[in-house]
Amino acid sequence: MAHFSQDPQILQRPVTLQRVLTSFLLAFLFMLLPWQGTFLLLRPDLLLLLLLYWSVHEPRVLGGWSAFALGLLADAADSSVLGIHALGYSLSYALALQYRQRILTFYRLDQALHVLPLVLLSQVVTAGVMFFLKTPQPHWIWWLQTPLTTLLWTLLPFWLDRQNTTQAEPPRAA
Helix, strand or coil: CCECCCCCCEEECCCCHHHHHHHHHHHHHHHHCCCCHHHHHHCCCHHHHHHHHHHHHCCCCCCHHHHHHHHHHHHHHHCCCCCHHHHHHHHHHHHHHHCHHHHHCECHHHHHHHHHHHHHHHHHHHHHHHHHCCCCCCCHHHHHHHHHHHHHHCCHHHHHCCCCEEECCCCCCC
């Protein structure tokens, strides 16, 4: 098992609420782009991905209400029944908090393997509620969103942590 280790020369600054909210705003705007056809079915769920990322890396910034609220935003962006994504996001968020310490002990690629079931859970809940409500079921290509979204987990820290680290100053000789 590969364990995640921090470089002692790099210090992590606490993330600001403004940074978290900006990332969610950009992800929501990404969802609002005029996607069509297969590209719409393959569009990664960036809101869920960011929700999982911030809940694992900065659990004090978000609360349970944020998962539900982001789910409602995803429902609005997809023009779906309100609450479908909210339920899936809330369950995935709760499990991400439950397994947070475990996820953080691994390198990014191994972390992605732990995030995959969380993303899949949200998608299964969405499809299950759609089935229960007798709404049209998505095309099989829609299920490829899960691996595509999970692959982005490995790239997300490069984008989000770029400005969140500083080099530690070497100790001065007395």
